[in-house]
Amino acid sequence: MSGRTEARKIRPGPRQQRALDAMGVQVWVPRAGQAAAAPAVPAPEAASPSIPVQTGEPPSAAVPCAASGPTGWTELRAEVAACTRCELHRTRTQAVFGTGSEQARWLVIGEAPGADEDRQGEPFVGRAGQLLTEMLRAVGLSREQVFIANILKCRPPENRDPKPEEAKSCESYLQRQIALLQPRLILAVGRIAAQNLLQVETPIGQLRGRAHAWGPAQIPVVVTYHPAYLLRSPGQKARAWDDLCLARSIVAPV
């Protein structure tokens, strides 16, 4: 099976158009009767090994779930809050578990808390977080309708990249979050999130533009740019919009 899924361009409604404007994206849609000039999703710069794509109904085989039900979340939250598995617990203000709906169809995964997140205990609350909120709004979603988590639950000092051993220490927390949530789609934002989740070292440019699959349930994973990168490189926002269109074409977010 080809690892590529073409996104259908979404003609934005008035509310979406406002969200796209806020995100700083100009969307070109074909005039009536006119074919789109270019594929909606730019081809990855180079072919990388294709990973099975899950595009249809949700997998019947659920992710193995040791602790499902309401208590599973409560226990997991408590464990994360008290975690001392790696050195980052010494410098954190608090662990950042994640936020959003425990019934969400989309799980958004970022890298690690930054200074604002460490202070407030919530992921993506700084400037990058505001842009993420606009990105979600552009596909008709509020933050409350998705679940947002990170690869690392604690802030690395000076916002450095997570160390492999830190990601490893934190891995089972994210796996348990996924098992509890059973999302229909995972949106990995940024290289660190994508590479850690998919356990690859492929550059992000080659991970974008197609669906990957995660875990035994083959949950579709779409990779997009990190909003902090988009703040530095606003010219890439149109590509991020393509990624969101791809994700939405695979699994309707609500």
Ligand code: URA
């Ligand atoms: N960047 C991330 O990847 N995660 C956050 O929670 C905040 C900024």
